[in-house]
Amino acid sequence: SSQCRTTEPHMIQDILTLIALWMLRAYLVYFSLCFVVSFVSVYQEYKIWKPSSLPSLSVYGMVKVYLFNVLWTTSSLIISTLLAPSYLIYGYVDQVYERQIAIVIMRLFVGPVVIKNPEKLPPKNPGSPAPVYICNHASQIDVAAVYAINRDFKWIAKSSVKLLPGVGQIMTLSNHVFIDRKTGKNKGSVRQLYAKSNAAVQSGCPMFFFPQGTRRMAERLPFKDGALNVAMHNKSTLVPMSLEIPLDAWNQWYPLTTTNPSPITITVHDPIPVTGEEDKDELRKKCYDTIFSVLPDHRQGDKKKE
Numbered sequence: 001s002s003q004c005r006t007t008e009p010h011m012i013q014d015i016l017t018l019i020a021l022w023m024l025r026a027y028l029v030y031f032s033l034c035f036v037v038s039f040v041s042v043y044q045e046y047k048i049w050k051p052s053s054l055p056s057l058s059v060y061g062m063v064k065v066y067l068f069n070v071l072w073t074t075s076s077l078i079i080s081t082l083l084a085p086s087y088l089i090y091g092y093v094d095q096v097y098e099r100q101i102a103i104v105i106m107r108l109f110v111g112p113v114v115i116k117n118p119e120k121l122p123p124k125n126p127g128s129p130a131p132v133y134i135c136n137h138a139s140q141i142d143v144a145a146v147y148a149i150n151r152d153f154k155w156i157a158k159s160s161v162k163l164l165p166g167v168g169q170i171m172t173l174s175n176h177v178f179i180d181r182k183t184g185k186n187k188g189s190v191r192q193l194y195a196k197s198n199a200a201v202q203s204g205c206p207m208f209f210f211p212q213g214t215r216r217m218a219e220r221l222p223f224k225d226g227a228l229n230v231a232m233h234n235k236s237t238l239v240p241m242s243l244e245i246p247l248d249a250w251n252q253w254y255p256l257t258t259t260n261p262s263p264i265t266i267t268v269h270d271p272i273p274v275t276g277e278e279d280k281d282e283l284r285k286k287c288y289d290t291i292f293s294v295l296p297d298h299r300q301g302d303k304k305k306e
Contacts, residue, residue: 031077033165038069041140044215045250048139051218053300054247061250065140068109072144075101076166083173093173095152101170102144110141111254111261113148117268121149122206122239129234130206131271134227135241136291137210138217142243145264146208149241153208154200156193156226177207194229201234211287217245218298223284231274232283238272240290247298267294 042065049057057065079101083093106113115121122131133153135146155176162168162178171178177196197207209227231238246252246262254261269290274283 027081030165031074034070034073034077037164038066038073041069042066045140048215048217049250051298051300053218053298055251058251060253064109064250068105069140071108072101072105073164073166075105076170078166080166080169080173083170087173092175093170095174098170098174099147099150102147106141106144106148106264108255110145110249110264111252112263113145114263114265115148115268116265118149120239120268120270121151122237122271124151126204126206128202128204129236130201130204131237131239132201132227132231133206133208133239133241134211134223134287134291135208135243135266136295137212137215138243139215139245139249141245141249141264142210142215145243145266146241148264148266149268151206153206154197155208156197193226194233197226197230198234201230201236206239218300220292220297220299223288225280225284228280228283228287232276232278232280235274235276238274238283238287240269240272240287242267242269242291242294244295 042062045065046057046062049055049061076098079097083097087093103113133146133149133151135142154174155171157171157176157178159178159180162172177193177200179193200207207227207230209230211223211227212221213224214221227238230236242265244265244267246264248262249264252261253259272283272286272290
């Protein structure tokens with residue numbers, strides 16, 4: 001019996017070691033997915049720049065897109081792993097980590113982000129109800145660039161983003177709002193979107209919307225209602241912003257040259273007070289016209305007349 005008692009601890013240690021090894025292997029396999037999904041991001045960005053009114057991505061540009069995404073996903077996954085215990089204890093992780101990752105990768109692969117009219121931004125602690133930021137959506141660059149406004153906010157993202165290595169985890173830790181896009185027209189899904197967005201705004205945390213929903217450089221897609229509904233329901237101030245991406249953003253030889261790169265420009269417009277009594281179509285048009293008023297028109301042919 002004494003021999004059995006001395007054997008049991010070794011068995012437990014062996015089992016724990018085996019579990020730890022399998023967990024490590026699973027983590028490394030998941031980590032390796034960062035290098036795979038980045039190829040998908042390259043293809044998505046390639047399609048955005050494919051229209052004849054835009055310069056197509058060069059081979060060098062595609063390499064930059066790939067490395068941009070690899071560094072974003074791997075660094076986000078590592079930071080998320082380190083912050084997981086804090087999330088389990090407090091249920092929330094400060095957004096400063098994801099913001100710093102975005103700022104660093106922008107500086108490394110794309111260039112500086114210039115904020116015009118920063119004085120029009122709401123204070124860092126805006127109170128309740130918090131404002132609703134809205135911005136045009138052209139490229140994956142947008143998602144990283146807007147962190148340069150140095151404000152906390154929550155995104156609306158489709159649920160499948162949770163599965164993306166790194167990005168999904170760090171967004172989960174920061175309690176961003178996820179929705180099932182396939183059932184987006186389902187009343188339950190819509191209620192959940194607005195319930196989470198309203199709760200965030202009422203708690204003093206701004207929401208950030210790309211009201212076009214889909215990235216396009218050569219099109220000006222109409223604005224959807226989500227941001228307007230949240231602003232009108234909570235009587236939140238709308239903060240329209242225009243994000244301009246230079247046409248050589250990916251293809252310029254930065255960072256392999258000493259020449260200063262063309263900056264990404266974010267223009268902050270006058271905040272729009274919302275009382276909840278506005279005509280939604282008029283409010284949508286005002287936001288749309290304001291945002292595109294300072295942006296170059298990259299639409300093709302007859303689409304510029306629309």
